[in-house]
Amino acid sequence: MEFSPDGPLAIPLWINGHAFLTVTESFYNVTHPTTGESLRRVPLCGTNEATAAVTAARAAQTTWAEMGLAPRRVCLAKLADALENYAGHFAKLLMQDVAIDEAAALAEVAAAVVALRGAAVGETGVFALVTDAARPLANIAEVIAPALMAGATVVVKPSPRAPSAAYALCELSARAEWPAGVLNLLQGDTAAIDGLCTAGIDRLVYRGNAALGVDIGAIADAAGTPYVMLPA
Secondary structure, three states: OOOOOOOOOEOOEEEOOEEEOOOOOOEEEEEOOOOOOEEEEEEOOOHHHHHHHHHHHHHHHHHHHHOOHHHHHHHHHHHHHHHHHOHHHHHHHHHHHHOOOHHHHHHHHHHHHHHHHOOOOOOOOEEEEEEOOOOOOHHHHHHHHHHHHHOOEEEEEOOOOOOHHHHHHHHHHHHOOOOOOOEEEOOOOHHHHHHHHHOOOOEEEEEOOHHHHHHHHHHHHHHOOOEEEEOO
16 A cells, blocks of 8 residues: 555455455445545455455464564564654544544554554464454554464454554555564455354454444354454
């Protein structure tokens, strides 16, 4: 994605270290919450795309884990530095997607930078993270950073209402020379979550509104996928 003030017109997936284009029957139009202006759109993906993302994460996990803690910390620090350098761009994406003011957007970017720099060591494996439209950048960084420090690889599924910063973060990870497949992005809604569970992730993690979390938990339970709902 070009780091331009206007942002992208269309947002693809991010799989195995590069933008991943797919043909789907449905797209979600991302609109400005206040003005109703159509900003960009995302594909509503399903099992095939989820399988591709999880396969990439699974293939990358052993090598990422074997790198050791110190090199992984360097990777997160490089991403944090890059994010800080592009703070203004990320703030504009947040302001467009969730209609917060500039001060709040910059504060969220700063929170994401802190999360990447100060991550403790969490739980390893291959997991998927689902988030709602609240704090769409900081929530992602705060959840994935400890797992990545532990050697986990991840597929992020952001809210289709606020997908822009998540995609930009994935592209920034490539600019920070992260190994391909460590951080992946799947766009979509319920079908995408079901596809992630079908693809065989080690756990599904959700952070956001509790009511939505109950519905997502039901999808995980039906698939027999371990599920963690974190406080918003």
